[in-house]
Structure formats: C-alpha cells, structure tokens
Amino acid sequence: MRRSADFQQTVRRGARGGRDTLVVHLTTSTDPGPPVVGLVVSRAVGNAVTRNRVKRRLRALVTARLGDVPDGSLLVVRAQPAAARSSSGELGRDLDRALTTARRRLTGRDEHRAPA
Template sequence: MLPMIHRVRSAADFARTVRSGARSGRRNVVLYGARTSEAAPSRVGFIVGKNVGNAVTRNLVKRRLRHAAAEWVGAHPRGYDVVVRALPAAAESDWPSLTRDFSSCVSVVARKLRDAEPPGGQGRVS
C-alpha cells in the first residue's frame, strides 16, 4: 500500500512534474520525475486513462503500479516527485514485465535528474 503522504494529489503537482521533469518510456509506462526539497517526502502519482481498458482493468493496472511504487518509495523516501502514465499495453502486461518497466524507467529518470544537478549537489528546490 502506498500511504497518502507519498501520493501526488493536486493537478498543479502533476503538471509541474510532467512539464519540468525528466522523462523515460517503455512499452507499458511513461514515467516523469522531478526533484523536490530533500526534506519533502517522495511522492508518486498515476495516470491511467480509458485507453488502457475498462474500469476493472484500469484499477488492476493502478494497483500493480502502486505496489511497485511503494517498494521504490521505501528505498527513496525523500526528494522526488514521480508521475507514472500507463500505456494501453499495460492492460495485457503481466506483473513481472510491468514492474520491470517501472523499475527501468525510474532508474533512467533518477540518473537524468542526478546528471542535471548543478555542482554542489543541491538540485532544484520547489
């Protein structure tokens, strides 16, 4: 389960993360990430549109992604906002390939954000 403190909730936070952060995509998901204050908890938001499938399928995909995100937040508790957009292929995807795509995307985005940090390691604070 992903606690509420670790969820991106507002439209403004979704927009900021998607527009100003790093991006990585795979067959099942596109992941956007942005650095936040080191004191702020890492948060994850999900976009699962109707093109993924009916309500039952969308909720299944969200549950699987939330579980993968909860494991990631446990390892990275502070300093990131992440938005995960499920693609239509996620509906037919099995659990291992969905988590593999999530993990791959999040590691690419984290590397891009680390590489974009200015010298001194402070990063962008919002």
C-alpha cells in the first residue's frame, strides 16, 4: 500500500484490533487480488534505526500471516511505542490477536455476545 488515500480509507472505515504493541485496521476492497498491506511506524516508536528494525520485524511477521487475511483486503498495521521494546514472539502474538479481533469485527460476528 503506497497511497495516502488507501491508508486513510483503511484506518477510517476498517475494523480495528488493538494491542499494547500494535493496532491493526482491516477492510475489504473491490479488488479480488491478494491482500494489500501498509505499515505505519511513527517517530513515537523511536529513532530511525529503531523504526527500521520494527518495520523489518513487522514486515516479516505480516508476510508469514498473509494466508490468514482474506483476498481483496486492505490491511494497515500501526506500531505503538511498546513495539520497540518487544520481542518478535510478543509482536507475533499481538499481531495474531489483533488480526483475529479485526476479522471478527469485519464480518460482524461478536463472540462475546450472549446467545439468543
């Protein structure tokens, strides 16, 4: 994902799943192709070296999980400052949980609702 408009659309209209280290925004598009991913790592995460390290780790983790993201999806992963101090294992667990939450919200299911 490269265009600012795509990031804005995904963040504003997408389903959100958040954790201490990252926030995931997921939405669908009309394009039936593979998922499109964008990463946001702001200066709040750290200096340039730290931000690039976080981006590399997130890129590898997201690539390994693209099979779990529906085709035609737009996905934005936004790193929180805690991501700089987290291990790759912790980032992976948080990414899995955030993706699960965002997918559930995107499909309109809520597992926490009491049965009717």
